[in-house]
Amino acid sequence: DIQMTQSPSSVSASVGDKVTITCRASQSISSYLNWYQQKPGKVPKLLIYIASSLQSGVPSRFSGSGSGTDFSLTISSLQREDFATYYCQQTYNTPKTFGQGTKVEIK
Amino acid sequence: QVQLVQSGAEVKKPGASVRVSCKASGYTFTSYEINWVRQATGQGLEWMGWMNPNSGDTGYIQKFQGRLTMTRSTSISTAYMELSSLRSEDTAVYYCVRVGLYGDAADYWGQGTLVTVSS
Numbered sequence: 769d770i771q772m773t774q775s776p777s778s779v780s781a782s783v784g785d786k787v788t789i790t791c792r793a794s795q796s797i798s799s800y801l802n803w804y805q806q807k808p809g810k811v812p813k814l815l816i817y818i819a820s821s822l823q824s825g826v827p828s829r830f831s832g833s834g835s836g837t838d839f840s841l842t843i844s845s846l847q848r849e850d851f852a853t854y855y856c857q858q859t860y861n862t863p864k865t866f867g868q869g870t871k872v873e874i875k
Numbered sequence: 876q877v878q879l880v881q882s883g884a885e886v887k888k889p890g891a892s893v894r895v896s897c898k899a900s901g902y903t904f905t906s907y908e909i910n911w912v913r914q915a916t917g918q919g920l921e922w923m924g925w926m927n928p929n930s931g932d933t934g935y936i937q938k939f940q941g942r943l944t945m946t947r948s949t950s951i952s953t954a955y956m957e958l959s960s961l962r963s964e965d966t967a968v969y970y971c972v973r974v975g976l977y978g979d980a981a982d983y984w985g986q987g988t989l990v991t992v993s994s
Binding site: 769799800802804806811812813814817818821823855857859862863864865866867868869 | 910912919920921922924925934936970975977978979980981982984985986987
């Protein structure tokens with residue numbers, strides 16, 4: 769199975785900050801990497817697919833990059849509604865494993 | 876609009892089975908793969924397996940082999956997830972998700988079904 773490792777596990781930031789979360793795969797996954805946002809008590813929401821494609825309706829302050837084994841999700845200017853937990857997921861092969869999550873908290 | 880509506884919360888005793896349903900609407904049910912994902916309280920997301928609603932083909936992760944069954948009824952656009960021999964560690968919210976056409980991302984999620992396993 770492909771292991772997905774996110775870092776950091778949590779980050780404290782202020783409104784307006786630029787935040788970057790990384791995700792590393794245990795083997796190459798080409799660009800088959802997706803990012804999800806989950807707010808407390810809510811259903812996860814797709815933000816980015818195929819490493820860098822923005823899902824319809826997602827604000828442009830979210831961006832994704834990377835290929836192979838190293839990927840990142842960047843929030844260019846953190847807004848209050850962005851405080852949540854973010855998960856990466858590889859869909860290169862099954863099982864389609866998730867990272868352990870990164871919690872973005874208010875500083 | 877695309878919707879996945881899941882059945883309600885369940886409380887089961889250890890050793891019992893649970894079946895969760897997921898009714899799809901707003902798209903052609905047989906054209907998109909369905910996956911199931913679970914999340915224990917305060918924990919991360921765990922991908923459980925996949926089903927092709929057109930063929931009925933399925934695949935499950937190793938830890939669930941023999942306990943997990945995914946089925947569907949195409950006539951009512953509904954997917955089902957049955958987990959047997961329940962243990963306390965199966966207590967979680969279970970989500971059905973639609974796999975989109977690009978990158979196999981989970982583009983639509985059901986609202987989740989809480990399954991509690993307790994004696």
